[in-house]
Amino acid sequence: MHPGESVSARELEPSLGKRLSAALPYLAMVVISLFLYYQADNFEFSESSGRIGPGAWPKIVLCLLMFTACLGIIKVVWAGQAEPDKREVIDEDVAAVLAPPEIYPKMVWAAVAITAAYVWLLPILGFFIATIFYSVALMWVGRQRRVATLCIAGVGFALFFMFLFMKVVYVSLPIGKEPFSAVSLALMALMGIH
Incomplete structure (x- = not known):
């Protein structure tokens, strides 16, 4: 040519x-x-x-x-x-x-630490409350700084997964200790979970 x-x-x-x-x-x-x-x-x-x-x-x-x-x-x-x-x-x-983007080791270690804290807090706070904190913390480490987005996504993830696991898949999740268990029990009643 x-x-x-x-x-x-x-x-x-x-x-x-x-x-x-x-x-x-x-x-x-x-x-x-x-x-x-x-x-x-x-x-x-x-x-x-x-x-x-x-x-x-x-x-x-x-x-x-x-x-x-x-x-x-x-x-x-x-x-x-x-x-x-x-x-x-x-x-x-x-x-x-x-060619994936650069990996940030500090962010990865922060996510590992947050996950370890989530596993430790799960039986105390219950699935719903612990998942809100876990989601928000991971998004914060991932550089999301809009408070409204963090709150809406955190509550949304927790509600979605609680409904999916407890109502659809029939998995028993930790409800937490008092006073946190009251929140879990109220949500379960609203969702019709027995």
Whole structure:
């Protein structure tokens, strides 16, 4: 090719074979997920009325994995048909994932210390209150400084996970010691958790 010659979009497009080979890992994930889904479908357990069986959660996770893998296949195949400048944007996104940002060891150690404190305070404060403090502390270490965002997200995370674990998954969580247990018991009553 001589200087000044333009390259057609067709010449820059990766071949169908290259696109399909790039999609193979995603396809393998779909096949593995289908096999594991079949295995989860054959779990033997005694059903209790009104509760999700032990096979439901693996199936939900596997469906999400299959959905994500299918999106990956579509993206790989679609990227080959994108315009050259769009492929460059995709390549930049991939490069950003492959070259992660700098790791801050002090932040990591602070998060480890906060997690250790969370585990220690959990039986005292109860899941709800301890999770609020834990979420807020982690976001603060992660450099979130907006007080409203910290408070709303902290309470939101705690409520969401309390509902998910206690009402949906039926996991017993620590309610804490007096006077903190009163908060947990009041929330459980509001959520209809017995």
